[in-house]
Amino acid sequence: MTAVIVTPKTAAAKEVVKDASMVKQKEMMAAHYDRLTSAPQTGEKIAATFVPGNLNELIMCFGLVNNLPEVNAIQNGLRRTSGAFVLEAEKIGHSEDVCTYVKSDIGMMAKGNIAPNGKKFPNPDVLLLSYTGCFTFMKWFELLREQYKCETIMLHTPYMGDGKITKNMVDYMVKQLKEEVIPKLEQVSGVKFDIDRLRENLKRSVKAEDNLVRVLQSAKNKPSPIDAYFGGIYYIGPIFGAFRGTEDAIDYYKFLREEVEDRLAKGQGPVTPDGDMGQEKYRLVVEGPPNYTSFRQFWKMFYDEGAVVVASSYTKVGGVYDLGFRHDPNNPLETLAEYCLGVYTNRSLPMRIDMLSKYIEEYDADGLLINSIKSCNSFSAGQLLMMREVEKRTGKPAAFIESDLVDPRYFSAANIKNRLESYFQMIEQKRAAGRAAA
Numbered sequence: 262m263t264a265v266i267v268t269p270k271t272a273a274a275k276e277v278v279k280d281a282s283m284v285k286q287k288e289m290m291a292a293h294y295d296r297l298t299s300a301p302q303t304g305e306k307i308a309a310t311f312v313p314g315n316l317n318e319l320i321m322c323f324g325l326v327n328n329l330p331e332v333n334a335i336q337n338g339l340r341r342t343s344g345a346f347v348l349e350a351e352k353i354g355h356s357e358d359v360c361t362y363v364k365s366d367i368g369m370m371a372k373g374n375i376a377p378n379g380k381k382f383p384n385p386d387v388l389l390l391s392y393t394g395c396f397t398f399m400k401w402f403e404l405l406r407e408q409y410k411c412e413t414i415m416l417h418t419p420y421m422g423d424g425k426i427t428k429n430m431v432d433y434m435v436k437q438l439k440e441e442v443i444p445k446l447e448q449v450s451g452v453k454f455d456i457d458r459l460r461e462n463l464k465r466s467v468k469a470e471d472n473l474v475r476v477l478q479s480a481k482n483k484p485s486p487i488d489a490y491f492g493g494i495y496y497i498g499p500i501f502g503a504f505r506g507t508e509d510a511i512d513y514y515k516f517l518r519e520e521v522e523d524r525l526a527k528g529q530g531p532v533t534p535d536g537d538m539g540q541e542k543y544r545l546v547v548e549g550p551p552n553y554t555s556f557r558q559f560w561k562m563f564y565d566e567g568a569v570v571v572a573s574s575y576t577k578v579g580g581v582y583d584l585g586f587r588h589d590p591n592n593p594l595e596t597l598a599e600y601c602l603g604v605y606t607n608r609s610l611p612m613r614i615d616m617l618s619k620y621i622e623e624y625d626a627d628g629l630l631i632n633s634i635k636s637c638n639s640f641s642a643g644q645l646l647m648m649r650e651v652e653k654r655t656g657k658p659a660a661f662i663e664s665d666l667v668d669p670r671y672f673s674a675a676n677i678k679n680r681l682e683s684y685f686q687m688i689e690q691k692r693a694a695g696r697a698a699a
Contacts, residue, residue, distance in 0.1 A: 277557070280532040282517040283495045289513065290336075291378065293503050297328055298380035306450055309385040309405065312579045314392030314418060314601040318462035318506035318588070319442075323450035327503035328385060330401070334365040336377045338553030338667030346372065347668050360397045360636045361668040363404070370408060384409050387449045389442070391416040391601055395639045414445050418601045424612050426602045434598035456593055462506035463590040469500055470582045472514035476521050477583050480571040481624050484541035486524035488531040490551065490570035491560040501579030533564045542567030543688055546620045548574045548613075548647065549632040549640050552664040555672045559664070562678050566685055570630075572620035574613065574640075577605040584616070606639045614647050618654045627688045628652075629659040630681075635671050658691050660684035 279287075300307055308325040310316065312332070320327050337343040346368025347361050353371060355364050369375070374382045388411060390402045399415070406413045416437050419430045443454050476496060480489050487493070496517060504510040524530075530538040534557050545563075547570045552559050563570070580586060586603055589596040605613070617629055629651045633641050648659045662680045665671035 277534045278532060278536045279534075280520060282513070282520050283492075283532075285513060285516060286495050286498050289499055289504065289509060290502075294376050294378045294380075297326055298376050298378060298382065300326060300383045306386040307383055308387050308389050308446075308449075310389040311392055311398055312501045313395070313398075313604040313606050314416070315501065315505070315579060316389065316391050316416075316442075316597055316601075317503060318459060318466055319438075319446070319597060320389070321462055321506055322454060322458045323446045323452045325387070325446070325450055328382070329502055330366045330405070331362050332498075332502055333369065333376070333382075334362040334667050335553050337365050337369060339556055340377065341554055341669070343368075343554060343667035344669045358636060360401075360638075361666045363397060363401045365667050366401070367404060385411055387411060387446065388413040389416070389446075390414065391442075392418050392604065392607070395606060397638070412445055412449050414442055416442055416601070418607060420609075421602060421607055421612065422609050424609055426599055430602055431595050431598045434601065435594045438594050438597065459593045460590040463588045463593055463596065465508065465511055466500075466506045466588045467590070469505065469510040469514045470580070470587055472518040473497075473500055474583050475518050476514070477572075477576070479521050479525055480569075482525055483544075483625070484528065484530040485544065485569050485571050486521050486529060486531065488533075488538075488560075488564075488569050489576060490547045490573040491533075491556070491563070492531050493570075493573060493576040494551065494556075497576050497579060531564075531569060533560065535561070535564070538564045538567075538569065540567050541569050543685055544569060544571045544624065544626045545628060545630050546570070546572045546617055546624065546626045547630050547632060548617060548644065550575045550578075550634055550637065550666055551632065552672050553667050554669040555674065558674060559672070559677070562674075562681055566681065568681075568685065571624040571626055574605055574617065577616075580604060581608075581616075610643045610647060613643075614650045614654070617647065617651050621651065621655045621657055626657065627691075628657040628684075629655075630684065631659065631661045633661060633663045635663065635665045636668065637666060658684070658687045660687065 305326050307328050308320050309328045309330060312329060317327050334343060337346060343365040347364040349368035349371050350364035376382050388402050388405055390398060402413060447454055477489055479486050499510050499513050530541050545568055581603055621629060631644050631648055633644050648661060652659045660680060662677050
């Protein structure tokens with residue numbers, strides 16, 4: 262089932278095709294922004310946090326509404342308003358090399374802090390940083406603390422440098438949850454912590470997580486009924502944001518799974534902004550976030566060539582559910598710790614290489630493509646090493662393109678298109694060499 266959305270433009274309107282789940286996701290996000298901006302009237306309190314290590318199930322135990330600065334920056338990128346915010350932040354004194362999510366957020370605050378629904382964001386009552394693996398996140402929250410003068414909680418997450426989660430790591434994080442995080446959330450909200458309420462939230466999370474994994478793994482089929490990178494951005498939105506642990510998330514992922522299974526039964530490929538994708542010619546694994554300011558143009562460079570992304574690392578920044586993790590209601594605090602520890606950007610380079618190599622084999626991909634983000638060190642560090650190692654392990658070609666998250670100055674369409682075309686030629690040459698050797 263698809264719907265046609267007409268997006269208003271200064272020039273002639275273009276019809277953008279979205280499948281029904283994308284429309285549903287958009288409606289969910291719109292309702293959430295309405296809830297956020299209505300908080301001064303409803304009396305609800307706001308917790309600002311991040312996608313990696315997002316403890317939404319815990320936040321909901323205190324009746325707090327989740328606001329995610331990263332998601333706001335993405336929304337501004339998709340609406341092409343982030344460029345002006347980035348420039349505003351640089352005018353204030355932030356360097357060109359600073360993460361553009363940060364600069365978009367800081368610039369947005371300087372220009373009135375207006376949400377996507379046109380209403381002003383309320384000030385947060387608490388800042389909860391539950392993932393410290395990105396140093397930029399810590400500096401970002403220091404800036405927000407300076408701006409809002411509110412309670413700030415930092416949950417330190419040990420890095421998985423040795424490639425495994427140990428009992429000491431979990432115990433260390435649970436101790437912080439018990440002694441720092443939960444008492445401060447009680448103080449801010451005025452609500453006493455109820456561990457049974459947390460367990461119920463976690464039970465709902467598991468149901469949504471199961472269906473998300475079924476959706477992502479549908480890309481093992483040929484043709485893939487989904488694009489796990491561009492389409493995946495829509496799919497991960499609710500569960501990585503303010504909906505994990507809710508009935509809305511259960512309903513959405515059940516709806517999404519049924520939609521994808523219907524496309525699979527019909528032998529259909531992904532829905533693109535221009536309608537159903539044509540013949541699937543290339544199957545790719547992608548490392549790194551996408552560019553949001555030219556999101557549709559970027560995606561079009563792929564589907565015009567018959568390229569579909571069957572697996573991506575970016576859709577794992579909020580949880581590696583397809584690798585087996587599920588929230589465990591029987592061990593509620595321990596499972597929150599394990600969740601924070603296991604997110605993609607807290608995984609060592611050898612772990613990331615293993616994961617990408619496994620994806621290429623399991624999804625029968627033609628190779629690896631890295632989109633290196635200028636201002637994101639959490640992703641970009643070590644990517645050339647990762648590319649060479651994945652090539653060596655899998656025997657599949659890899660390529661490297663560059664852009665940025667929400668800064669339009671660093672999206673060169675001609676350069677990216679040329680590199681993609683060269684990469685697809687590499688894949689064809691690899692296939693020809695394989696046929697000749699057979």
